[in-house]
Every structure is written in C-alpha cells, then in structure tokens.
Amino acid sequence: MQQENLISYIKGLATEEERQAVEAWLKEKPDNEMIFRQLKALLEKIEVGEKVEAPNIDIAWKRVRSKIQPERRSRRRFFYQLSGIAASMLILVSIYLGWSNWAAEEWITLERDGQVELQMFTLPDGSQVWLKENTKLRYSSNFGEENREVELTGEAFFEVKKDSIHPFTIQAGETVTKVLGTSFNVMAYPDSTRKWVQVNTGKVAFFQNGREDKKVVLDPGQRGVFDLSTMKVSKIEQGEANDMAWRTGKLLFDEMQLEEAVQLLSDLYHKNIRLCPEELGVQKINASFDGEDLEEILESISISLELQQTNSLNNEIRLVGADCPK
Numbered sequence: 001m002q003q004e005n006l007i008s009y010i011k012g013l014a015t016e017e018e019r020q021a022v023e024a025w026l027k028e029k030p031d032n033e034m035i036f037r038q039l040k041a042l043l044e045k046i047e048v049g050e051k052v053e054a055p056n057i058d059i060a061w062k063r064v065r066s067k068i069q070p071e072r073r074s075r076r077r078f079f080y081q082l083s084g085i086a087a088s089m090l091i092l093v094s095i096y097l098g099w100s101n102w103a104a105e106e107w108i109t110l111e112r113d114g115q116v117e118l119q120m121f122t123l124p125d126g127s128q129v130w131l132k133e134n135t136k137l138r139y140s141s142n143f144g145e146e147n148r149e150v151e152l153t154g155e156a157f158f159e160v161k162k163d164s165i166h167p168f169t170i171q172a173g174e175t176v177t178k179v180l181g182t183s184f185n186v187m188a189y190p191d192s193t194r195k196w197v198q199v200n201t202g203k204v205a206f207f208q209n210g211r212e213d214k215k216v217v218l219d220p221g222q223r224g225v226f227d228l229s230t231m232k233v234s235k236i237e238q239g240e241a242n243d244m245a246w247r248t249g250k251l252l253f254d255e256m257q258l259e260e261a262v263q264l265l266s267d268l269y270h271k272n273i274r275l276c277p278e279e280l281g282v283q284k285i286n287a288s289f290d291g292e293d294l295e296e297i298l299e300s301i302s303i304s305l306e307l308q309q310t311n312s313l314n315n316e317i318r319l320v321g322a323d324c325p326k
Helices: 003-010 017-029 032-049 058-068 073-103 241-248 256-269 279-284 295-304
Strands: 107-112 118-121 128-131 133-138 150-157 167-172 173-177 183-188 193-202 204-208 216-220 223-227 233-236 250-257 270-276 286-288 307-310 316-320
Touching: 003 032, 003 107, 017 032, 058 128, 107 128, 118 167, 128 133, 133 183, 133 233, 150 204, 150 241, 167 183, 167 193, 183 241, 193 204, 193 216, 193 241, 216 223, 216 233, 241 250, 241 256, 250 256, 256 270, 256 286, 270 279, 286 295, 295 307, 295 316
Parallel strands: 150 167, 270 316
Antiparallel strands: 107 133, 118 128, 128 150, 133 150, 150 183, 167 173, 173 204, 183 193, 193 223, 204 216, 223 233, 250 286, 307 316
16 A cells, blocks of 8 residues: 555545545455554644654564464464564554654745735745635645645635646645646635635636545636535536635626625625615616725715715715615
8 A cells, every 4th residue: 555545545635546445455454444543643643733753663563473473373374464564564654754754844824814905925836826814825845846735724816827747736624626727716714614616717626625536627717616514516607706806806796786786895895884775775786897996886886876975983884875864
C-alpha cells in the first residue's frame, strides 16, 4: 500500500479508486487496520499541535517478539510473519517521517473580517484571490512546488494562473474544487448547509471530499452545489450573477421585487435600508449596475419608482413613497 494513498484517504482527498484500494487493504488482515488507526491518531495529533514522538522501534519489536512462539510454527510461516511485521513497521516509520516533514511546514494564513475593505491577494504562483468578509484562506509555505492546494473557510473569488502540471485545488468544508486556470467564486461558510462554486471563466471540477468520481464539471455561468442534508453535488445551469457582486461590482435586477433588491443591497453594503410603506416591496424593477456606489444605485431606483430617499440619525436609509405615514 502506497503511503500517499493512506494519507489521501485519511485527509479525505482520495479518489474513488484509491478509496477502494485502501478499504480492501484494511480488510486483508487485522495488522493493517491497527497500522491505519495509529497513523490516523498520529495525524490528528499533528493537526491539533500536540507533541508527537517518533515510533520506538525497539519497544515495538519486543512486543512483537513476545507474541511470537517459533517453536509452534514452521520456519516458513515464521519467516513470512516476521517479513509482514517488518513491512508494517517500515510503513509506519516512513509515513511518520513524511508527516513530520509536513507538520514542520509553515502555513500562511490570509484573513479578512467585516471591518477591512476588499483587498486582492497574490499567491506565490501568481494566482489572485479576493476574500469576502469573515473569510480565511491558508496554504503551505511550499505552495506551488509540488502542488497548489489551499484551504478556504468562508467565501472567496479566485483568478487562477494556468498550470497544466499542477492543478489548483481548494479544500472548502466537505467539498473540493479543482482547476487548471480559470476564475470562479467559492462559498463555504462553516454554518451553511449548502456549499457552492460558480464559474466566471474556464472550467472547474467540483466534488465532495473523497468522491472525485461523482464530480460535476462546470462551464462559465454554471454553479455546482453541495447539499449537506443529502450529501450530494448538483449542477445548476444558470448561476446567480448577483452573488458575485461583492467582487465584480455588477448587479442585475431583472423583474426583481423591490423588497428583494433592497435586502440584497443591505447585505452587500452593510447598511440598514427600509421601505415606507412596506407595501412598496412588491413593486418590480429592471436595472443593471456596474461599479456604481450605493448612493448612485438608490438614487436611480428612487427616480424610476418616484420615491424619496432620507437618512436617519441612526444611519438608517429609507426609501419613502407617497403613502408613507408622516
């Protein structure tokens, strides 16, 4: 069993073929399952930052010898058993060394809270990423040397530099997004029951951890959605363009009710916008914007629907109709 396959399986990144191979190996004999449990425990310790001791070969060998009674076995059977144990111990030690090197790597974290203005970050390979508020992105200090893997918590827009040898992989919650070179948006906040990716340019593969065989391939404008309740990935032919407005600055109100448009603007610009009277919300608007600020957008809406715009002392914005109580 290749150590890379075991690592991928434990980290949830194995392909369907690798997953089946590991599970078959686990069923071959109890020793394999024991090794797997030890390796998994070792990785969990590394991830939480606990001190990890190297496997003590002398102690392990003494335990093995105490369980073997040569006089009750044939020489051939005894030799095969020793060979199997030695191989198992070699796997354990080699994977420990590999994980030790992995644990020693430095991790770079990019983070944006709700108070910081939108900022573009350039990754070591030249790819660019924009983080939405309350989002965190991290990657290894050797990013780009052997792979281009990042971990995302929150929402981000990527413009990935093309590299046919090293696919760009995003681990986001229960999902994996893999590309060669493209631009797209990924949403994977921890408290969300639906994670999604929407493609702007190029092609993107989207799948659940460890289930690349069930991937969906997305073209520009399409959206891939992972539903936590069903544990399934689906494809939506036409994604919601306004969901990327925080990055692109583009908004499209196509027969949209004013109530929905106002809620979208409130979330996008972090402002409390209210209608008076509330019945105004059923009116529909048709408009598109590209880079205009909130004041310009509200002014355009007010003119088209014959509304008045007022600002209160508590920083609340009101769109007022003729029937609003005085």
